[in-house]
Amino acid sequence: MKTYSAKPSDVIRSWYVIDASEAPMGRVATKIATLLTGKGKPQFTHHIDCGDYVIVINAEKLVATGDKHNKKVYYSHSSYPGGLKEKTLGEAQEKDPTFAIRHAVRGMLPVNKLRDGRLLRLKVYAGSEHQHAPQQPQVISVKDGK
Numbered sequence: 001m002k003t004y005s006a007k008p009s010d011v012i013r014s015w016y017v018i019d020a021s022e023a024p025m026g027r028v029a030t031k032i033a034t035l036l037t038g039k040g041k042p043q044f045t046h047h048i049d050c051g052d053y054v055i056v057i058n059a060e061k062l063v064a065t066g067d068k069h070n071k072k073v074y075y076s077h078s079s080y081p082g083g084l085k086e087k088t089l090g091e092a093q094e095k096d097p098t099f100a101i102r103h104a105v106r107g108m109l110p111v112n113k114l115r116d117g118r119l120l121r122l123k124v125y126a127g128s129e130h131q132h133a134p135q136q137p138q139v140i141s142v143k144d145g146k
Contacts, residue, residue, distance in 0.1 A: 006045040011038075013121075015053045015137035017130070020101060021061035023142040025068075029104035031142050032056065036109065036118040049114045053121045055137055060097035060126040064089055074103065098124040 038050030069090040109115045
């Protein structure tokens with residue numbers, strides 16, 4: 001029996017909607033990363049991008065457990081002396097509600113040539129409205145575990 005290896009022409013991409021307000025940020029991000037990589041599909045192949053499109057709604061109502069809104073800190077550096085900047089999760093949510101989800105999902109994807117293409121298939125919206133209704137996305141609930 002020969003080993004099956006998917007070809008880029010064999011990939012069929014589906015659209016999914018995930019509500020970020022129904023589960024903690026880490027649970028939502030792991031579900032998104034799994035869908036973007038396509039690991040749940042039977043034709044999954046490591047070197048071919050088999051993932052699906054993911055739409056995330058209600059990013060402004062992101063659930064963070066404990067005191068993470070005040071204690072979780074994101075760092076960035078300008079590469080100049082004294083150029084370290086830091087902002088908490090709460091400050092990041094006020095400025096850009098989609099930042100935390102994108103950052104979490106990016107950290108959960110494998111670091112290779114396929115990561116940028118997978119992140120382009122991630123659509124994050126602050127509110128409950130999105131513009132992808134013609135694609136007929138399926139709603140996935142993260143709190144059910146399905």
